[in-house]
Amino acid sequence: MTAAPVADPVVLEFPDNRLLIDLCGAYDAHLAAIEKALEVQIVRRGNQVSIMGDPDASTQAASVLNTLYARLEGGRTVEQAEVDSLLRMGGSDVDTGTRAGDQIEMNIGETVEIHTRKKRVEPRTEAQKAYVKSLFDNELAFGIGPAGTGKTYLAVAVGVSMFIGGHVDRIILSRPAVEAGEKLGYLPGDMKDKVDPYMQPLYDALNDFLPGKQLAKLIEEKRIEIAPLAFMRGRTLSNAFVVLDEAQNATSMQMKMFLTRLGEGSRMVITGDRTQIDLPRGTQSGLADAERLLKTIPKISFNYFTSKDVVRHPLVAAIIEAYEADSGQA
Template sequence: MATTELPPPETAQERVVEFPDNRLLIDLCGEFDRNLAEIETQLGVQILRRGNQLAVFGEEAATAETVDVLTALYERLEAGRSVDHADVDRELRMGGSEAETGTRDGDQLEMFKGGAIEIKTRKKLVEPRTDAQKAYVLSLFNNELAFGIGPAGTGKTYLAVAVGVSMFIEGHVDRIILARPAVEAGEKLGYLPGDMKDKVDPYMQPLYDALNDFLPAKQVAKLIEEKRIEIAPLAFMRGRTLSNAFVVLDEAQNATSMQMKMFLTRLGEGSRMVITGDRTQIDLPRGVQSGLRDAERLLRNIPSISFNYFTSKDVVRHPLVAAIIEAYEADDPTQ
């Protein structure tokens, strides 16, 4: 069944690609041909299905790119992997940019067919969906201290936690430590009942959500009980040396300069540290300098520290999120 019933324009160029396994072709097209519809919309082409062939109509460059995307997704299915909306989105964003590989402690990163990076966790395989995400993941493996800076929805924290879980599972680190400044986002939450954990957990919930995406809930609870996973406010890091751990500081734009210095100097032997933040969402009191800005200024020329930047083009949440971010950026004179 064709994804579009209207005939292609007479001026459109046609490219035909054949797929030997009709069952895999069905998976490639998606339910109600939704995968093909997404490709049509994003690349400005028309795709017609003829038996085990797909005919692509459009401008020469667009049809060539469409064929590359369709071929890559079909090869993914041939390798026994699934194709869902996220996979289509990733291929549309990164098609043809997966050839290079990275290193980790002298060894190649885990790669699957096509050279794409995969992060193995207990519950899923996580793959970067944009070039910026790919560069970020490579830097997390290759550097002991890495920064991820950019707007909400670009995967900064999600990918950092995924890499941390992967390195923990493989035995490269003994602990995962996730921290956030306990700063209210513009509103007063008032008195929270319960013990200290009950009071700070609302601030930490995004980190719990990420962990539960990668590890079974019972295992997360057990590892937290054994202190092999710690989720705590930034202030709880004072006076500690964090050795043989994968450490993530999330929402770092809300750390003061003194807090950032304190946190960065906790780095111990055998540890990796990731700092994530969004400079446009600073919730500190007026006049208080963000430690993230200071860290960028002071540390950017140190070779073993990487800075990775994201834009609205790297947003992998709902498409409206990217549009919202762009609208606010356009209205902000500091951007």
């Protein structure tokens, strides 16, 4: 019996050895991730990389490496999240364009970047790029999808970008203080101490985009506010960038109250995950109501995410897909 012919390796050559080091990752971690995901073998010699294995898988691995190298040539970084995203998307979904603008840029290839005081933020999937664009283009935008898809993080990044660009005077971030198994009254401290743990993800996002001393000063001056949804009643939010996070846990009345706070010169973003509702049984989610009632109104944008847009650990995407598959069979 004659043995099956062995496919010739795919050989890539990268001229800049410094960029090649970043491409391979610390201890060749990026190459190892590609090898494991696509079941290929990657060997690096000098400035050449040889890929051996199934021809289709080798071609996809080459596409991933070429796309990531183009990012590095454009002055961007390559982290594990970019590698994982490309592997999920088939090898060519991460932008490679170069910096060309101020607060947000969109050029050939739909490159999108958000510039803040501490870092440059880049949406990693097509859904995220469309979402960021809608945040700049619409006064009211919804981001709906599973955990880890960047809904809140990107919304806060855009808010900081618009604030430092002088487009809004304030940033207001809010969440329903809905317990997921533990009652607020059982927590120690005063009202602020009880509420702050629910707001911590918003503080975390802000700390990524603004220096600590500046953030503390802006919070002290009330130019950045982080407050429970219940504290929004009776207010008119003008010249502000307003984010309501975890909106699936707002009731229909709370959602109506919040949406009608929108004032002149403001933008409002509503984010939520329809699969993580913590409201009492029989209570209608305000996010579902808003989606049903507002979809036909012009200048209100609805943006949807799936497990393919998850930018956390790759296992998060697999976990979400497993739960989605189980709910589909139920």
